[in-house]
Amino acid sequence: MGTTEVIFWFLTAVAVFSALMMVFSKNPVHSVLWLILVFFTISGHYLLMNAQFLFIVNLIVYAGAIMVLFLFVIMLMNMEGDSEPRKNQWMTLAGIISGGTLMLVLVAALKDTGTQRQLVQMKEGQIGLIHHLGMVLFKDYVVPFEISSVLFLSAMVGAVIIGKK
Amino acid sequence: MMKLIYWVPLLPLLGFLVNGMGRRKLSKSAVSLIGCGTVLVSFLISILIFLEVKAPGFQAHPFELFPFIRAGNLNISFSFLVDQLSVLFLLIITGVGTLIHIYSTAYMKEEEGPHYARYFAYLNLFVFSMLLLVLGSNYVVMFMGWEGVGLCSYLLIGYWFKNGEYNDAAKKAFIMNRIGDLGFLLAIFWMIGQYGSVNFSDVFSRAPETSLTVVTGITLLLFIGATGKSAQIPLYTWLPDAMAGPTPVSALIHAATMVTAGIYMIARSNILFTLAPLSQHVVAVVGLVTALFAATIALKQNDIKKVLAYSTVSQLGYMFLGLGVGAYTGAVFHVMTHAFFKALLFLGAGSVIHAMHHEQDIRNMGGLRRYLPVTHLTFLIGCLAIAGIPPFSGFFSKDEILAAALVKSPLYYVFGVIGALMTAFYMFRLYALTFRGKFRGTHDQEHHLKESPSAMTVPLIVLAILAAVSGFLGVPEIFAPDAHWLHHFLSPIFEDSMQIAGPSMEMGHGTELALMFGVVAAIALVIVWAWRTYSRYEKSDAAETGLGKVLQDKWYVDEIYDAVVSRPLKSLSIFLDDVVERSGIDGIVNGVGRVVQYGSRQFRLLQSGQVGSYILIMVIATVLFFILQLFWKF
Amino acid sequence: MPVNYYIFLSAALFCIGIMGVLTRRNAIVIFMCVELMLNAVNLLLVAFSKMHHLRALATDAQTTVGTDAQLFVFFIMVVAAAEVSVGLAIIVMMYRNIHSVDVNFLNRLKH
Numbered sequence: 001m002g003t004t005e006v007i008f009w010f011l012t013a014v015a016v017f018s019a020l021m022m023v024f025s026k027n028p029v030h031s032v033l034w035l036i037l038v039f040f041t042i043s044g045h046y047l048l049m050n051a052q053f054l055f056i057v058n059l060i061v062y063a064g065a066i067m068v069l070f071l072f073v074i075m076l077m078n079m080e081g082d083s084e085p086r087k088n089q090w091m092t093l094a095g096i097i098s099g100g101t102l103m104l105v106l107v108a109a110l111k112d113t114g115t116q117r118q119l120v121q122m123k124e125g126q127i128g129l130i131h132h133l134g135m136v137l138f139k140d141y142v143v144p145f146e147i148s149s150v151l152f153l154s155a156m157v158g159a160v161i162i163g164k165k
Numbered sequence: 166m167m168k169l170i171y172w173v174p175l176l177p178l179l180g181f182l183v184n185g186m187g188r189r190k191l192s193k194s195a196v197s198l199i200g201c202g203t204v205l206v207s208f209l210i211s212i213l214i215f216l217e218v219k220a221p222g223f224q225a226h227p228f229e230l231f232p233f234i235r236a237g238n239l240n241i242s243f244s245f246l247v248d249q250l251s252v253l254f255l256l257i258i259t260g261v262g263t264l265i266h267i268y269s270t271a272y273m274k275e276e277e278g279p280h281y282a283r284y285f286a287y288l289n290l291f292v293f294s295m296l297l298l299v300l301g302s303n304y305v306v307m308f309m310g311w312e313g314v315g316l317c318s319y320l321l322i323g324y325w326f327k328n329g330e331y332n333d334a335a336k337k338a339f340i341m342n343r344i345g346d347l348g349f350l351l352a353i354f355w356m357i358g359q360y361g362s363v364n365f366s367d368v369f370s371r372a373p374e375t376s377l378t379v380v381t382g383i384t385l386l387l388f389i390g391a392t393g394k395s396a397q398i399p400l401y402t403w404l405p406d407a408m409a410g411p412t413p414v415s416a417l418i419h420a421a422t423m424v425t426a427g428i429y430m431i432a433r434s435n436i437l438f439t440l441a442p443l444s445q446h447v448v449a450v451v452g453l454v455t456a457l458f459a460a461t462i463a464l465k466q467n468d469i470k471k472v473l474a475y476s477t478v479s480q481l482g483y484m485f486l487g488l489g490v491g492a493y494t495g496a497v498f499h500v501m502t503h504a505f506f507k508a509l510l511f512l513g514a515g516s517v518i519h520a521m522h523h524e525q526d527i528r529n530m531g532g533l534r535r536y537l538p539v540t541h542l543t544f545l546i547g548c549l550a551i552a553g554i555p556p557f558s559g560f561f562s563k564d565e566i567l568a569a570a571l572v573k574s575p576l577y578y579v580f581g582v583i584g585a586l587m588t589a590f591y592m593f594r595l596y597a598l599t600f601r602g603k604f605r606g607t608h609d610q611e612h613h614l615k616e617s618p619s620a621m622t623v624p625l626i627v628l629a630i631l632a633a634v635s636g637f638l639g640v641p642e643i644f645a646p647d648a649h650w651l652h653h654f655l656s657p658i659f660e661d662s663m664q665i666a667g668p669s670m671e672m673g674h675g676t677e678l679a680l681m682f683g684v685v686a687a688i689a690l691v692i693v694w695a696w697r698t699y700s701r702y703e704k705s706d707a708a709e710t711g712l713g714k715v716l717q718d719k720w721y722v723d724e725i726y727d728a729v730v731s732r733p734l735k736s737l738s739i740f741l742d743d744v745v746e747r748s749g750i751d752g753i754v755n756g757v758g759r760v761v762q763y764g765s766r767q768f769r770l771l772q773s774g775q776v777g778s779y780i781l782i783m784v785i786a787t788v789l790f791f792i793l794q795l796f797w798k799f
Numbered sequence: 800m801p802v803n804y805y806i807f808l809s810a811a812l813f814c815i816g817i818m819g820v821l822t823r824r825n826a827i828v829i830f831m832c833v834e835l836m837l838n839a840v841n842l843l844l845v846a847f848s849k850m851h852h853l854r855a856l857a858t859d860a861q862t863t864v865g866t867d868a869q870l871f872v873f874f875i876m877v878v879a880a881a882e883v884s885v886g887l888a889i890i891v892m893m894y895r896n897i898h899s900v901d902v903n904f905l906n907r908l909k910h
Contacts, residue, residue: 032831053873054873069884077900103814121853137873
């Protein structure tokens, strides 16, 4: 088992574990912290696949900006500690069972598909580099890119209006 | 001249539209003028066309107005066919129609303005439909006219629609006709399926190539249609009830023209019938049975119009007998003479009823010859004509049919003669009860008795002349060789049939002459008997007994139909209404509603408003879809 | 590295997200679970991108197959960022109105 495999399995285990912890921790602040850890591991996967641009964007946008925003909101509301009194155990059980069933179904459906033997290029490859993606983004995808700036603007305006009421 | 053919049916249609739409505005005289004028002009045009058809070298060919139905290979055009047969009917319809229109102006004088206009509008519409029927060059156009006359008959029988009984009579006529029409319609469908065309020329030219079964089936279906329209057993019961309409209507529709539509149809399809001997036998037997059956009923009827109605049914039976034995010319000849003398008799009856202030029971009449001289004389001529006394027209036409029947089978002949004797008896019973003896009505009626106005008597006189002399159009061979004008005139229509049927057996002139004189003598004896018996008739309250009662009650046919057809149908509908409709269909409908209501009440619990439960359901549904899509082996 | 490892990892993360959405009632945590699901999909997109790139390299050394997928991931992040800003604003407003972020109180849909 080479270094790549070791790193892969390590990142995978941490990701699944932190995701579970995120879901099941009672304190929302802990959930946020566990989720940041999940994002870090996913970024690690990106780096492992040599998708450097997405690696850094994921870190900055998700782990940085978005999660800080979450943390900020939680703290603003001042609701550390368990804010959810356990009332309906059946609902929880039903949620876990149906989520698990979906997992089972997906795995069962995908394990025999033709793509399973396909390999993923690891540690190398040019397409994930900032240089290459920048060229494509500002040549072929310049219009969607600009439109997304309008989307941001409208989201900003929306957030301000909703928050002002 | 032939181009004018469009105007023949178009004018009555215009008259119908003008009178129908302007019935509240137009004055009575304007209505009469339009009503009579349009038919009169049609008659004049018909005469011109007749002259052209009569001219040597005439070739019949259809006039197409416009394409009517186009579907796949089927191509039905709205076209007219003018030939010897249709032009003869044109003359009868428009000629008798004109006289009856004129007669109606006096007879219907007491009606209010709008109703008066309605009457003439219906009458014009009837003439239009009838002309369409005889002019159509294919069965579909004929069927349109066929339905049109049925509708007009319904409208005119129920003309006095405030009387419930009259409405019932109208409905009865319409429904009985519908039963027959279904047969006609099926025959048309069969023709389309078999020949791919409904044109007379196509059907007749292709018919000899098809199997006997098909031709027999088609002709029997056509004959069912004819029994409905021409009041033959088993669909004849509507015609006596149809006397509920105004008397001129009875004369026009239920004696002279519409009821002969069935004869026309079979005469038109003569080739088909000649190809199917079985159908011919059926036609002959049904015609003969009807002729006898209706004659027996007529013996004991006391309503002046009912007697004439049953006599019409009986005479129509003779025409079918003629068609059945292959004497197409004779049948058409009888249609023509019958149109004259039966219209005359009905109009005479109308005149009597008019004078008697709507009294129709002949037991309350008598001795009217003193008060109504013109009516009396013309009525007598009509009676002589229908009874078959030479030289009046009925003798020639009936003799021709009977002679053809004798050639086919002596049995037909014997029963035909019995029917003719009965005809003579009931007609002169009617005549004697009405015009002979002494007056048996109330003094009030006697006081008001007077001859009808000239608008009524002139048509009577014209028809009486026609009834007296029209027989000379068909003088039989034995009196003068080659004198049968009608036979020559119609020979292009029937020559194909004559070829198919082959030369008929000729009987010796001596035999024919002897039989003829024997029959005439017997008829004369019967007439004298009836005349003497009923001239001395005294009103008595004694009810009829035995056979007389059965005859008076029309063999209880209406009652039998009621018990066999109407009542079971009615109880079936009641059963369907009570059981199937209420608990079956309503139960299903209400049950669906109740299930939906119950189900929605249960499903409503799912709508908890909790977003979590919605998402849960969504996930479960997604899982199910995955399972179905990926693992369900179809 | 076979691609089905990534597929199963993504499926696992996605299903954990779903479980979170179904079991938790805190609106913010639910929102975070949605973000987790979004990231699981992103990861799979990148994995597929690299897989197709590797296959294309076998025939053409200069190929750029797979670029589009990575740009899609980028746009998904952009949209997610916008979505988070609006979503958090809504949650803040909800908290301001009912002094709770428990979605069970949000049963107005019933009425």
